[in-house]
Amino acid sequence: MRIAAVFAHPADMATEAGGTLALHAQQGDEVYVIILTHGGRLHPNIYIEEGRKSAAERDDSIAKADREKVLAVKYRELEASAKILGITKVVCLGADDTMSTVDNVLIDQTANHLSNWRPELLVTHHPGYASGVGSDHCLAGQISMAASFRISKQFANLDGKEPCFIRQTYFIGNGISSRSSIDPGGGAFNDLYIDITPVVAKKIHAMDCFVSQGYNGDYARKCVSGHNGHWGSLAGVTFAEPFIRNNAETHQRLPLSDLNKKRDEVSMHRGYSQNANVWGIPQE
Ligand SMILES: [Zn+2]
Numbered sequence: 001m002r003i004a005a006v007f008a009h010p011a012d013m014a015t016e017a018g019g020t021l022a023l024h025a026q027q028g029d030e031v032y033v034i035i036l037t038h039g040g041r042l043h044p045n046i047y048i049e050e051g052r053k054s055a056a057e058r059d060d061s062i063a064k065a066d067r068e069k070v071l072a073v074k075y076r077e078l079e080a081s082a083k084i085l086g087i088t089k090v091v092c093l094g095a096d097d098t099m100s101t102v103d104n105v106l107i108d109q110t111a112n113h114l115s116n117w118r119p120e121l122l123v124t125h126h127p128g129y130a131s132g133v134g135s136d137h138c139l140a141g142q143i144s145m146a147a148s149f150r151i152s153k154q155f156a157n158l159d160g161k162e163p164c165f166i167r168q169t170y171f172i173g174n175g176i177s178s179r180s181s182i183d184p185g186g187g188a189f190n191d192l193y194i195d196i197t198p199v200v201a202k203k204i205h206a207m208d209c210f211v212s213q214g215y216n217g218d219y220a221r222k223c224v225s226g227h228n229g230h231w232g233s234l235a236g237v238t239f240a241e242p243f244i245r246n247n248a249e250t251h252q253r254l255p256l257s258d259l260n261k262k263r264d265e266v267s268m269h270r271g272y273s274q275n276a277n278v279w280g281i282p283q284e
Contacts, residue, residue, distance in 0.1 A: 004119035008136035014206035019196025025086030043213030110147035173242025193235035
């Protein structure tokens with residue numbers, strides 16, 4: 001299978017769907033990732049924290065890092081994180097992370113990559129994230145949907161390319177970064193969970209890469225334990241990532257997943273708590 005994922009910021013790849021992408025990579029699927037913005041302005045923890053230190057303690061090569069250095073560090077972190085997750089290819093389009101409108105150039109760039117990779121599945125942010133209020137996440141969802149529409153309408157005679165049909169789009173479920181009652185907006189609810197327990201260490205180590213924004217160490221473990229642990233408890237597994245399907249699915253019979261078949265309503269709370277300790281996963 002070929003899967004593409006489009007995210008607003010570099011660290012989203014790990015936090016939002018890192019476990020799911022790692023599972024697909026592990027089973028031999030091709031997994032492509034597009035990051036729309038450089039993410040250099042968001043969570044500039046190490047630079048701000050270094051700048052708050054006294055002159056005697058401060059390392060000015062960090063505190064006064066310029067745009068070029070900030071972005072180079074972020075891209076290195078993204079590459080390292082992608083390697084841990086087993087991503088086939090990650091590209092960063094480098095838009096500024098203050099973008100506030102859907103941008104046709106970004107749609108074109110996203111469409112070009114998707115058209116070359118021809119994914120069957122797409123993972124991206126919900127286009128109604130925060131009820132469509134201009135956040136990078138909702139814009140990324142909207143840009144992705146516009147790009148997938150564009151490649152479904154390309155035509156060999158006009159564009160020199162056959163149309164590309166993405167069969168299903170999975171929006172990131174109730175967001176890891178959600179602090180808003182209107183997220184993800186539009187009355188949408190998680191309708192699918194992926195059990196990421198087998199690759200939870202990979203997800204944590206992928207987050208550990210984002211040192212410049214303080215996502216490493218305790219935060220990665222707290223985040224996975226809190227968010228993915230919570231969704232896991234709803235899903236009946238230790239750790240889960242939540243999704244919202246774009247298209248209603250067609251089956252030949254009513255589907256019942258293997259995990260739902262095994263679900264034990266009486267004792268599952270014990271089962272999914274057995275290997276819930278992520279604090280023991282060492283930082284690499
Ligand atoms: Zn983000």
